[in-house]
Amino acid sequence: MERVIFGDNQFFGINHSSEEKSRAQAIRFKENQAIVEVLDIAIAEGIQTFMCTTHDRIADICETLRADSKYENFTIYPCMPYAHKYSNAVTELGIMGSIKQYLPGNIFSTLAKGGMAFVKKDFIAMMELMIDAEMKMFKGISTPVIFLQNVVTDLLLGLGMSDFLVGFHHYVRHKYKAEAGFITMNLPLLLNVLESRGIENPTICASINKLGFRMSGGKEVYEKTIAEKRCRLIAMQVFAAGAIPPKEALEYVCNMDGIESILFGASSRGNIRNSKSLIDAFTEKRRESFVDPSNKQTADNYLSL
Amino acid sequence: MIRTGIIGLGKMGISHCAILGAHPDVDLVSVCDSSSLVLEGFKKYSRFECFNDYKKMIADMNLDALVIATPTKFHAEMVSHALNNNVHVFCEKPFSLNAEEGRQLTALAKRNNLVNQVGYHNRFIATFMEVKRILELNVLGDLYHFVGESYGPVVLKEKAGTWRSEKGQGGGCLYDYASHTIDLIHFVLARPVKVSGTQLKFIFSKDVEDAVYSNLTLETGLGGHLSVNWSDDTHRKMATQITVLGKKGKIIADATELKIYLKEDNKALGLTRGWTVKNIVDLSDIANFNLRGEEYSFQLDHFIHAVKTKNITNRSSFESALVTDELINQLIGDNSNN
Known part of the structure; x- marks a missing residue:
């Protein structure tokens, strides 16, 4: 994974600090072209990976990416599902109604595999169909890591239904030749559960920031877990919804051993450039500290960066 | 255990x-x-x-x-x-x-x-808890108006639904969405006791209302508006906001931030004249497990x-939730009187 990964919350009015900012972003990114322009800026600043939810509009963005050879080396990490689509559907249609609405085809008749899955109440097969439905939009685009959104990861974690986490892991590997990733607000617990089910060194994306925001159980237990280097880790929400100034926020995560990548979203060239160059500078500084002969850290640490 | x-x-x-x-x-x-x-x-x-x-x-x-x-x-x-x-x-x-x-x-x-x-659950959101605390300290002086609002994208077109879309089942925007807004008003301000000018609007649903607009009076005599709509897709998910106006200033709060405008400094609370913004990140504790x-x-x-x-x-408690149930019944009665 690249050290810097570009996020998509800003494009869909997802802002954890302010409803007003959410609206301003929704207005700014009304047209898909506005999103593509910001992606172009990110690419120009040297970011080649875009981590995005399976929002309907991403399907249109993918059309643009497929049509232009300049995006050949551009990589997407899909995050599924786009939870609010399902959550609002469940309020309106109920659980059965939502399954009917979102499973591809008509589960009762046309889609043989779906029909069978339903009859046998094989929920893992049903999940696989939903993964296929969500992945359709990325056909022809490089997706080396495919993530399960935190609302689903953490739901399954709390319910103790780790079979689905394992099922997701295996299916993504087998069908898409990709690494399965898990987004979570509960890193220490998730890691324990995945390891107990035989998934070693999983790819995980978790909130990690200096303030402990959305780090369930607290910052200390997170720092201890991260230092153990038991997973390939992407840090998200590093600015804690804007509560930490960029330099301070990025210095904290860049200096942490055990974080492979840093995810951030931004809308302006200035902010993208600033964050990218801060991450590069802090990362470089750490590399240098490792090769300094007076430092006892080994070359292994150097390589892990 | x-x-x-x-x-x-x-x-x-x-x-x-x-x-x-x-x-x-x-x-x-x-x-x-x-x-x-x-x-x-x-x-x-x-x-x-x-x-x-x-x-x-x-x-x-x-x-x-x-x-x-x-x-x-x-x-x-x-x-x-x-x-x-x-x-x-x-x-x-x-x-x-x-x-x-x-x-x-x-x-x-x-x-x-x-x-x-x-x-x-709004009673457990740090921004709303902070509004309650600030109001109890009388930071805004004599209050003269409030607005309680919730909007979200639940029913966006005409089609059949679940128990939530059937009359008399406890569904509809009034029971599902407005109950939260009414309870929040009760929590941060005071018990609402009277309603007037209620409009329960059917937008897409056939048997239940999709929006609730009304004027509420609290037991303290303070009056304000209730404005709730679950057919509003300008919001990604349910968004609840409370605005309170007093002679010394104003508060606007939602689940992510709290904005206070004061005409003069409030030394006791360390708030200065003009706008102060407090964010949920600074106000909230860290949960042991976080789902949504x-x-x-x-x-x-x-x-x-x-x-x-x-x-x-x-x-x-049941007792405080009962206040919301009673007010919902008043809103239904007031609407059919219109």
Whole structure:
């Protein structure tokens, strides 16, 4: 994974600090072209990976990416599902109604595999169909890591239904030749559960920031877990919804051993450039500290960066 | 460990199930639902005992506490059965369709000395708790108006739905969305007692309202507006906001931030003249398990803590939820008078 990964919350009015900012972003990114322009800026600043939810509009963005050879080396990490689509559907249609609405085809008749899955109440097969439905939009685009959104990861974690986490892991590997990733607000617990089910060194994306925001159980237990280097880790929400100034926020995560990548979203060239160059500078500084002969850290640490 | 069961595995029930499943003080032992598909899933993939008869679950499982997350029309019967079997109850909102039944259940819980809570999670959001604290310190001076608003994208076109779209089942924007807004007004300001000029609007649904607009008067005499709409897709998910105006300034708060405007410095609170913005990140504690926001974990922590300590005074008790039920009935009456 690249050290810097570009996020998509800003494009869909997802802002954890302010409803007003959410609206301003929704207005700014009304047209898909506005999103593509910001992606172009990110690419120009040297970011080649875009981590995005399976929002309907991403399907249109993918059309643009497929049509232009300049995006050949551009990589997407899909995050599924786009939870609010399902959550609002469940309020309106109920659980059965939502399954009917979102499973591809008509589960009762046309889609043989779906029909069978339903009859046998094989929920893992049903999940696989939903993964296929969500992945359709990325056909022809490089997706080396495919993530399960935190609302689903953490739901399954709390319910103790780790079979689905394992099922997701295996299916993504087998069908898409990709690494399965898990987004979570509960890193220490998730890691324990995945390891107990035989998934070693999983790819995980978790909130990690200096303030402990959305780090369930607290910052200390997170720092201890991260230092153990038991997973390939992407840090998200590093600015804690804007509560930490960029330099301070990025210095904290860049200096942490055990974080492979840093995810951030931004809308302006200035902010993208600033964050990218801060991450590069802090990362470089750490590399240098490792090769300094007076430092006892080994070359292994150097390589892990 | 608190032996706990859940009735109703819909959206809220499953969410509570996951939070309690990860709770260090809870032994979540059983779940109950009427859907064979959902039960099949729980039987196959979870560790919980599964029931389709809630009375059997209560009889067999020796529960300390019960979460009830069924359609509203079943609440009264289930809550009553649980309380009569000496089980502490967390019930989803709205509490009860019939205020008289609600009053009886409130009395029964008190009589049996049982913890009773209703799932009004806004009472556990740090920004709203801070608004309440600031208002109690009289920072805004004499209050003269408030606006309570909730908007979100639930029903966006005309089509058939679930119990939430059937009349008389406790669905509709009034029970599902506006109950939260009314409860929040009650929580941060005071008990609402009177309504006027109510409009329950049908936008896309045939049998239930999709929007609720009304004027409320609180027991303190303060008047304000209620404006709620669940057919508003300019919001990605439910967004609730409260605005309070006083002679010394104004507060606008939602689940993510709190903005205070003051005409003069308030030295006691360290607030300066003009706008001050407080963010949820700075105000909120860290949850032990986070599913869809800290507040859902905190409200269950509150319940479980109350059960552990046998403390029946509660931040979101049956008694306070009953105020919302009574006001909902007034809104329905006021609308049909129009």
